[in-house]
Amino acid sequence: MPGTPLLEVGRLVHMTPWGFVMEVSVTVNGEVRTVDVEPRTLLAHFLRDELGLTGTNIGCDTSSCGACTVLVDGRSAKSCTMLAVQVDGADVTTIEGLAGKDGLHPMQEAFHECHALQCGYCTPGMVMAAVSLVDEYSDLDADGVREGLEGNLCRCTGYQNIVKAVLAASE
C-alpha cells in the first residue's frame, strides 16, 4: 500500500482555500467511516483528530518509536508514516477496537497480568505491534519477540515484562 500514487487511492472531491480535499472511506474498528481530508493528513492525525480515536499515540517524527502502531488489513503499520488517503478502502484496527464485549483482548490481558506497562504511552502501539507479531509467527521465543518489537520503544519498562507478556499471550 505505501508507495501507491495518491490519486489512485483517494477521490478528489472539491477545492478549498487550502487546496483540494479528498474523500477517504475506510473501515475503522468495524465501522465504515467516510471523511474528507487534506491529502497531506497523516493517518495518525486522521484517526486522532478526525475520528477522535486518541488511543493511537504519537511519540516521534522519524518513524522510530512505534507509539502510533495500528493494524491495516491485519498487519501492523506505523500510522505516522502513512497518509490517510492511503488507507482508502482498507480495514484499520486501532487500540479502541481491540477489546471486545467480553473484556480485554488476550494481549491486553497479558500486558496487565505481567505489568508490561507503566506510563502507558507506548502501550497502545506496543500492544498492536505484539498482536500482529503473534499473529504472524507461531513459535515465538524471547529473542523473536525482542527482534519483532524492535520498532516500538518503551522508556519505562526496560522491556522485560513486555517480552514476558507477549510470550504469555502467544501461548
Add this chain to the structure above:
Amino acid sequence: MTVTDTPFAGGVVGEARLRKEDPALLTGEAKFIDDLELPGALWVACVRSPHAHARINGIDTSDALAVDGVIAVYTGTDLADTWAAPLPCAWPVTDDMKNPDHFPVAQGKANYAGDIVAVVVATSRYAAADGLEGVVVDYEPLDAVVSVEDAESDRVVIHEDLGTNVSYEWPLIPDPEGVDAAFEAATHHVTETYVHQRLIPAPMEPRGVAVVPAPHNGDMTLYSSTQIPHVLKVMAALTLGVPEQKLRVIAPSVGGGFGCKLNVYAEEILCMALAQRHGVPVRWTESRTEAAGSTIQGRAQRQTIELASDADGKLTAVRATLLADMGAYLQLVAPGVPLLGAFLYHGLYDVPFYSFTCKSVFTNLTPTDAYRGAGRPEATYAIERAMDALAVAVGVGTDEIRSRNFIPTEKFPYDSPAGLVFDSGDYQPALDRAKELIGWDTRMAEQAERRAAGSTTHLGLGISTYVEMCGLAPSRVLASLNYAAGGWESATVRILPTCKIQVVTGASPHGQGHETCWSMIVADRLGVDPDDVEVLHSDTAISPLGMDTYGSRSLSVGGTAIWMATEKVVEKAATIAAHMLEANPEDLELTGGVFSVKGSPEAEVPLAGVAFAAFTAHDLPDGVEPNLEAQVTWDPPNFTFPFGAHIALVEIDEATGAVDLVDYAACDDCGNQINPMIVEGQLHGGIVQGIAQALWEEAIYDEDGQCRSANLADYLVPSAAECIDMKLDHTVTPSPTNPMGVKGIGEAGTIASTAAVMNAVVDALRPLGVTEMAMPASPMAVRRAIEAAGGGAS
C-alpha cells in the same frame, strides 16, 4: 536502629497486586495532553533559533500572517510587557549565584538552538506549522560556547550583563585540613576523571500544554504534561502575574517524565499569556525533534575524583570536583542537581574525610536540569568507577575493595563525613546476593580461562554498589540548601457514607502506579477491598496541596502522608464506634474492616456502620463533627537511603569494539515494599535507562552548538532487541524515619547500572591496558580506547 516488625497487618500490602491504572491505558481510554478535545482551540507553534548563539536583528512576520489559518505572530518584543517575572529558577544555591533573565520568547539575542524567538498562533495544527515557515528572522550568528572548559575560560561571555559564564561555585568541605592530611598520609592516591555526556530524557510522550481561559470571570485552567502541577501553579501565577486562586492546573495522563517534566517551561507560560490575549483555548504539542531544544537535558558534567587509602585499600579521604553544564539558562532546579549528589561521592563507604566542590557554567546549549537520579547517578558513577581503580592499585578484587570499606552495619544511623545521617543499611548481604545471582565465581573463572587462552572476545564483570538519598525532603534541610520550597507532602483520606474510600494525594504520578499503591496502603489498614479505594490526584482543584513527584519521594513522603491520614481517620472512626459500642476508644481495634472491643470480640461494629453513622450524624459523641475525613501534611525528618549492589557481565569483541551485554544481576534494598511487582518494574526501567547512558545514548553537539542527535532515529533509546532479562532480588532493611519503613525505588536502577556496565567494559579490556573509557562505550569509543592503550588486534 532497625524496625523488625512490619507495620502492615491487613494482608494487602506486600502483594504483587495488578495495577488499577492499566485498563484505561491499555484500551486508549486514558487521556494524554494531546488527546484533550478543546473545541475552538488555537494552535501554537514556536519559531526556534537554529543558531546556538545569535543576535536577532529583525523579524519579518508578514509572510506568516498571510498563511491561511494563521491568526497572529508575536515576537519577543511584542510580548515583552506580558511577563510579571522571568521564568523561574527555584534553587539559588548560593547568594551570589548568577542567573540570567530568561523569558518565554527571547528578546534581542538567542542563546541556544531552540530558544524561542517568535510564536505563531493559528486555527489548526497544520496551519500553525505552515506559519512557522513564513517567519523570516534576520540572525547575526555569534561564536558559540559548547564545552564546559570553553565556558569556564570566558572566551565568549554568553550573558554580557553577568560578566562571566560561571553561575556559581559551591563547596562542601567540612574539614579541609583533615582532607589534606589524609591525602598526604595515603599509601594509595587514585585520581580519575570522568565525563557524563549530555542525555535526552525522552519520555515516550513529548510535552504539551493547553490553556482554557474564562475571560469574563478570570479563571484559567492550565493543562500540562507535567510531573509538578502543584509547583507549576505557584510558579505560573508568579511568572505571569495571574491570581493563584483563579488558576487551576491539571496534569492529565502523563506519558513518563524522568525529571524532564519537573519544570516550568516557556511554552506553559506562553500558552497562558496567549489564551489570556485571545480569550479562547490555546494549545501546543511538542514534536520529538523539537524537544532537543525545548525540553531540558540531563547529566552534562566533568568530574575529577581522588581517593586516599591506606595500604589495605581502606579509604581515608575522598575529594570530588565538578564542572557542570547548566546550558544557556537556569531552569527550575538545575543549579541544585549537582548538590543532590554532593553528599554522596563517598558512596556507601565509611570515610572520615570528605571534600566536594562544584562549579557550574553557562554554555550555548539546551538548558540542563534533573534527569532520573539527578546528581546521584553522577556521584555513584564517580565513586564506583574510582573504587575499581583503587582495587587495581591495591591489588585486590573489585568485590573485596568494597567489602573492606562498607559502612559497618553497627554504625547505623551513620553520621556521614558530608554531614548526613544515613538512616539504615546492611550492605554486604546485598553484594553477596548479587554475586550469587550473576554466578560470580564461575564467571571469574571463565574470564581467567579466556585470558589464558588469548581469546579476543573479552569477558568483563563490573560491580556498582550504591546508596542514594531520596524522599525529597525535610523542608529545613532544603532551606539550608537555599531551595525555595519545602519538601512535605499532603494527603486526605475520606470514608464515604457507603464505606467506599476517596484518597487525595499531592503526589502526581506519571507511570509509577500511585493509584494502586496508595489504595493498597489504605485498604490494608481499613480492611476494605483496594478496588473500593479511589485515588484522586494531579488536579489542583481536587488536590489543592502538593509537592508532586520526583526524587523517589512519592512513597516515602506522599505515601507516609497517606498512612498518617488513614491513621487519623481511623482514630475518628474509633471515637464514633466506641460511642456506638459504649466502650472506650482506646479499647477498640480495627481488623478486617470491623471495630471490636479487645478481649470481647462479640462487641463489634463494622466500619461501614460507623461510616454511615458519621454521615447521618444522628447520634455522634459530643464535640465530634460529622463525616469521616482526615487531612495530613507530612514533612519528613530525614531523607531515606536505599542501597544495593548491581553486577553487569559484558563480552567485547576486540576487533569490532562491539559491547554485548550478556547478563545483569541486582540486589536492591528499598526497605519495606508495598507492591513488589511495581518495585521490580521500576528497577527494570531504571536499570535500562542507566545502561543506555553507558552504551548508547548521547546528545551529540557539533562545534556550532547544533544537536546532531535530536530525534529518535539518531538518539539511541534502546529497543527490546538491545536489552536483556535482568536477575533481581532484594533485601529488606526498613527505614526508621517513617512509620512504614519505606525508602524509595524510582531512581535506584539508573543510579547503579551505568557504573556497573562501564566497570564491566573496563574490566574486560584491562589485559589490553585499557583504564579509561568514554561514555557511551560505542564500538568506536571502545576501539579508540584499545588503540590509545596501544593494545589489541586491529
